[in-house]
Amino acid sequence: MIFSSKAEYGVRLMIELGRQRPEHPTSLKAIADAEGLPLAYLEQVVARLRRAGLVSSARGAHGGYWLSRPAEEISMDQVVQALEGAIAPMECFVHDQTERVLCSHQPDSGRGCATKLLWTRVQGGIIRSLQNTTLAELVQFAARHGPEPLVRAPGADPASPGPPSVMQSPAAASAMTASAGASGTTRPASAAASVTTRPASAGAQPTPVLPAA
Numbered sequence: 155m156i157f158s159s160k161a162e163y164g165v166r167l168m169i170e171l172g173r174q175r176p177e178h179p180t181s182l183k184a185i186a187d188a189e190g191l192p193l194a195y196l197e198q199v200v201a202r203l204r205r206a207g208l209v210s211s212a213r214g215a216h217g218g219y220w221l222s223r224p225a226e227e228i229s230m231d232q233v234v235q236a237l238e239g240a241i242a243p244m245e246c247f248v249h250d251q252t253e254r255v256l257c258s259h260q261p262d263s264g265r266g267c268a269t270k271l272l273w274t275r276v277q278g279g280i281i282r283s284l285q286n287t288t289l290a291e292l293v294q295f296a297a298r299h300g301p302e303p304l305v306r307a308p309g310a311d312p313a314s315p316g317p318p319s320v321m322q323s324p325a326a327a328s329a330m331t332a333s334a335g336a337s338g339t340t341r342p343a344s345a346a347a348s349v350t351t352r353p354a355s356a357g358a359q360p361t362p363v364l365p366a367a
Contacts, residue, residue: 157238163191164199164237165230165292171209172225172293179211179218199237206236225293231284241281242273 166189174180182200186193200219203209210222221228235241 157234159195160199160202160237161234163189163196164203165233166191167196167200168203168208168221168228168233168289169292169296171219171221172289173296174220176220179216179220181218202236203233206232208233208236221289225290226288228289229285230287230289230292231281233289234284241284242277 167185170185170189171180182196183193185191186196200209200211204211207222208228209219211217211219231241
């Protein structure tokens with residue numbers, strides 16, 4: 155089975171929305187520019203996703219698109235079916251009007267197609283793979299192997315961190331420690347050296363005179 159460009163573009167759109175913060179809508183033009191996708195076609199794709207309840211939108215200067223629910227709660231079969239309709243490995247499996255999956259050869263002479271068992275199993279395998287894959291898994295894979303996420307709308311970026319702390323070499327740290335110790339409560343050596351003595355008088359012992367505190 156070959157999926158159309160609607161599925162490809164839609165899945166890429168959903169992954170990019172999953173990488174953004176939901177409280178800040180993402181411009182469809184920003185996604186189209188980043189992914190190299192035609193904007194007009196992407197508008198048709200996102201309309202299908204919105205009708206399926208997978209994507210929400212808001213208009214205005216700060217409008218855009220975001221996921222309607224967490225990526226962990228969105229399975230890829232929901233996304234692909236919203237974009238492609240019924241999932242069938244052969245054209246003869248889909249009814250043109252109802253898009254129900256059934257064998258169109260059933261009325262032929264009262265017999266069904268001999269290959270129906272094969273295509274039914276192929277269909278089941280595809281659907282199970284999509285059901286067992288969540289959008290969150292694709293977002294995590296893109297974060298590890300893909301490019302950086304889009305620049306968000308104004309105000310969407312996290313607050314920038316404060317100024318970095320100043321790193322000091324061991325020598326500078328030792329110098330600062332020595333300076334802090336010298337400025338303690340003990341009297342500096344220069345003050346102790348400034349003690350003067352009164353000239354000795356007859357029969358009197360010299361009395362030390364300390365400088366004023």
